[in-house]
Amino acid sequence: MALPQIPSFRLDGKRALVTGASSGIGLGCAAGCAQAGAEVFAMARSADKLETLATEARAAGLNITAVPLDVTDIDALKLWLDGQPAFDVVVNSAGIARHGPALDARPDDFDAVVDVNLKSAYFLASYTAQKMIDEQIEGSIITISSQMAHVGGIERSVYCATKSAVEGFTKAMAIEWGPHKVRINTICPTFIRTALTEATFNQPERIKWIEDKIKLGRVGEVEDIMGAVVFMASDAASLITGTSLLVDGGWTAG
Numbered sequence: 514m515a516l517p518q519i520p521s522f523r524l525d526g527k528r529a530l531v532t533g534a535s536s537g538i539g540l541g542c543a544a545g546c547a548q549a550g551a552e553v554f555a556m557a558r559s560a561d562k563l564e565t566l567a568t569e570a571r572a573a574g575l576n577i578t579a580v581p582l583d584v585t586d587i588d589a590l591k592l593w594l595d596g597q598p599a600f601d602v603v604v605n606s607a608g609i610a611r612h613g614p615a616l617d618a619r620p621d622d623f624d625a626v627v628d629v630n631l632k633s634a635y636f637l638a639s640y641t642a643q644k645m646i647d648e649q650i651e652g653s654i655i656t657i658s659s660q661m662a663h664v665g666g667i668e669r670s671v672y673c674a675t676k677s678a679v680e681g682f683t684k685a686m687a688i689e690w691g692p693h694k695v696r697i698n699t700i701c702p703t704f705i706r707t708a709l710t711e712a713t714f715n716q717p718e719r720i721k722w723i724e725d726k727i728k729l730g731r732v733g734e735v736e737d738i739m740g741a742v743v744f745m746a747s748d749a750a751s752l753i754t755g756t757s758l759l760v761d762g763g764w765t766a767g
């Protein structure tokens with residue numbers, strides 16, 4: 514009897530675009546994809562941080578190229594993508610938060626968070642999928658959403674709104690792009706120790722809230738997301754689309 518062969522978890526020969534790669538989860542995803550064998554294009558605004566990442570990757574024998582670009586400049590994003598062949602893997606980790614009571618949110622806060630977390634995420638997925646379809650690439654598009662797409666969070670109404678909306682377009686796009694073998698999913702982390710969460714981790718009452726909710730009894734580290742992203746990007750996940758992978762330590766279990 515021939516044993517079934519496990520599909521590859523590797524990304525050798527694949528080209529991966531990772532946004533938000535200058536910091537935190539995106540930086541981890543860029544490193545993870547490169548360690549899994551992909552040629553990685555690391556996008557964010559901070560050119561100096563991206564160059565440091567590319568240099569350190571080179572020293573480790575990995576292939577990461579810096580792409581300094583503001584993802585809210587949709588025209589510039591499209592122009593850059595137009596000059597590239599289709600990517601096999603797209604990981605969108607660019608994101609911001611302006612946490613505060615729902616009653617205090619101002620229209621400019623709302624627009625700023627929606628611009629990065631939702632509008633740019635939408636058009637990045639749309640433009641990269643179009644290329645995958647045109648070039649018949651069976652690609653994987655992954656947005657770093659949040660557990661806050663699935664539950665409410667105190668002082669996070671605008672952030673929750675953007676992440677829930679990402680889940681919505683992911684499902685709708687999966688229906689349209691499935692016939693082209695283009696997969697689109699989200700990864701939904703719990704609290705991960707990064708620059709984004711530094712302020713929250715400095716508030717003792719918030720730490721208690723977080724520790725009470727995470728059943729596994731610890732907050733997340735960037736490394737906790739790296740394996741999930743590489744899995745979702747790889748052939749091992751080739752029948753997974755239109756869904757979210759919760760990496761939440763059991764937060765949303767109840």
Ligand SMILES: NC(=O)c1ccc[n+]([C@@H]2O[C@H](COP(=O)([O-])OP(=O)(O)OC[C@H]3O[C@@H](n4cnc5c(N)ncnc54)[C@H](OP(=O)(O)O)[C@@H]3O)[C@@H](O)[C@H]2O)c1
Pocket residue numbers: 532533534535536537538539556557558559560562582583584585605606607608609629657658659660701702703704705706707708709710
């Ligand atoms: N940390 C958590 O607990 C957690 C939990 C759930 C979900 N998430 C999500 O995970 C993603 C990454 O968060 P993080 O914790 O890694 O935060 P982070 O360390 O603050 O990193 C955010 C990244 O987004 C980039 N970025 C922000 N605005 C951008 C823009 N206009 N154009 C291009 N890049 C931009 C930043 O780079 P530049 O400033 O250089 O542009 C940076 O690389 C976000 O979508 C966040 O919502 C985080």
